[in-house]
Amino acid sequence: MSATIYDVAKEAGVSIATVSHVLNGKGKISRERREEILRIIERMNYQPSAIASALTSKKTFTLGLLVPDISNPFFAELARAVEDEGQLLGYSLFICSTDNQDRKVESYAALLRQKGVDGVIVGTGVGDLSALRPLLDRTIPVVFVSREYPEAPGIPSVVSDDYAGGVSAARHLLALGHRRLAVIAESEAVSSSRERVRGFRDAALAAGLPSFGKLVRAGGIREGRLQGLRLLQEPDRPTAVFCCNDLIAIGFIQAAKELGLRVPADCSVVGFDDTILASVTDPPLTTVAQPIERMGQSVVRLLVQAAEGRGAERERLVLSPSLTVRASTAPLASRLPGLAEGE
Amino acid sequence: MSATIYDVAKEAGVSIATVSHVLNGKGKISRERREEILRIIERMNYQPSAIASALTSKKTFTLGLLVPDISNPFFAELARAVEDEGQLLGYSLFICSTDNQDRKVESYAALLRQKGVDGVIVGTGVGDLSALRPLLDRTIPVVFVSREYPEAPGIPSVVSDDYAGGVSAARHLLALGHRRLAVIAESEAVSSSRERVRGFRDAALAAGLPSFGKLVRAGGIREGRLQGLRLLQEPDRPTAVFCCNDLIAIGFIQAAKELGLRVPADCSVVGFDDTILASVTDPPLTTVAQPIERMGQSVVRLLVQAAEGRGAERERLVLSPSLTVRASTAPLASRLPGLAEGE
DNA sequence: CTGAAAGCGCTTACAG
């Protein structure tokens, strides 16, 4: 076993209370004593047990992060930002992949509660909010990131302005002359996706489009490809598509290639998120960039504020996304789209 | 506050020892008593404090994972596998991104020690192994994944057979008729990269190549691109390149495109890892696939064995990589490569 | 400025 506070106290000829005080900078300790004790701590290579102090102080300096899947680049990048900001503020991070399943959400929630985390960041989809009860029951602070649940009043959230993101995607495509649009959204259950679609629709209608275009749903690459194959083989196939995340967009581009269509010449594509994937595809993806790093920083700050009893200053933080134009979008070709296919 | 073991004991009219016993399945408790107590636990929604039990039992059921960067897809995918296997065995996961800096490695090591983790998985580069001293001093079990340190005897590791991976990359390119090869390796400090290069070289020489080709170094996409620009503008530019990870390969492909060269027509590219990125690039990347999921599972099992005192069965587990052929490699064009550029 | 003592919520011999 390694040194405990008792060993240090004995060595220094003081009580453990005094050692504890110099450790935590509490109370008044004479400068000489303090320095003497610090020296001994150093020499004995003493490190206080976080477990013992957690048991008494009720603080673990640990946070939980619930995401659908840590191997999904968006959440991996978010996790990195969360980890860094947590580290800065002295908090460690438990990572929990839920696959958006309430069962896993609830089991992780119970686990995190048992572990005594000081707060948890929820970036995962939660079908039934009661899955979070183990946390809320014990009044462990919770903050949502990238998702919101209006049914959960009083729980702060950090999101990007998804509506505005949808608007900017639509305006970009409209400015390029596209009129025959389509949207591939995520599940209706995902609040952020709903907002993105709403923004896109409003902007399209505001531009005088008679109709808003086809709307289909997908989750990741595979489904994006499937829906792409379908959309692109319809007689009135769209000349531009808005995909509610980069993965879907990637699947869509794959579908286009398989059908011998060129992106953006035959169909423009806009994604959402701007993860590393967007810069790597061919063509590089025009996409609505979420400020992932700032989102991560902000949730942590909000959560730590709540955890430390300094009431969160705001309940809801909305960060602005920005359109990153790469090469998957282009002006509408002058020929009538679709003609080549023999309509 | 929520219920403690005392509340349950009082409610059940037994001692806390008895409650503890039924909780942990220890000792002999009469079936009726057990069931009665279980019922009360259920009713009171009692969950034992992991902190208190950690303080007495010296087990936290928590592991640490040191990686260079959780937002790097390879490590994100590995982390997912580690998390899942840990979860299965009852362990939670602290995630620690070190950016391969010894300073951060050491500070995380000290932190994990304070938190009392039962073991740590090291997938990060460590320049000076003494950065791990906080762990080793306290004899906290450590296992390496994807890297090895021969200087650290007695520490188990799980790696893929990097040498064999390098061989298979070379054989693939040789079989396609390529003779003018190049390699973009990671830093010399990275053991896995060294082995990959060694395998590649041996296979090339064994095939009768007079020389093994150019060797340059890079870390990620940016450097891969830079080195690509350089390599591809030399008079005797290679017709095929082996990149020691997918990120480098992606950067290389970008460079080729910028120079107006086609992959694979003008230059074949083989990567290493087979992360999600490899399937998303254009062309999709031929790459040596590491069995990421199995690696994650295996390290966790090895580590938990060590943590639970069941001596690790083996000190070193080597998993076989396998070549995934996609579209970034092709037979050597019949024309003399490079002629087009006016050599 | 410093110390004695209680207490955090468990587990674990040990005794019966």
Add this chain to the structure above:
DNA sequence: CTGAAAGCGCTTACAG
């Protein structure tokens, strides 16, 4: 089969 009691390594009023 069950309980009393010690102990894990800290923090925190409280007293002096």
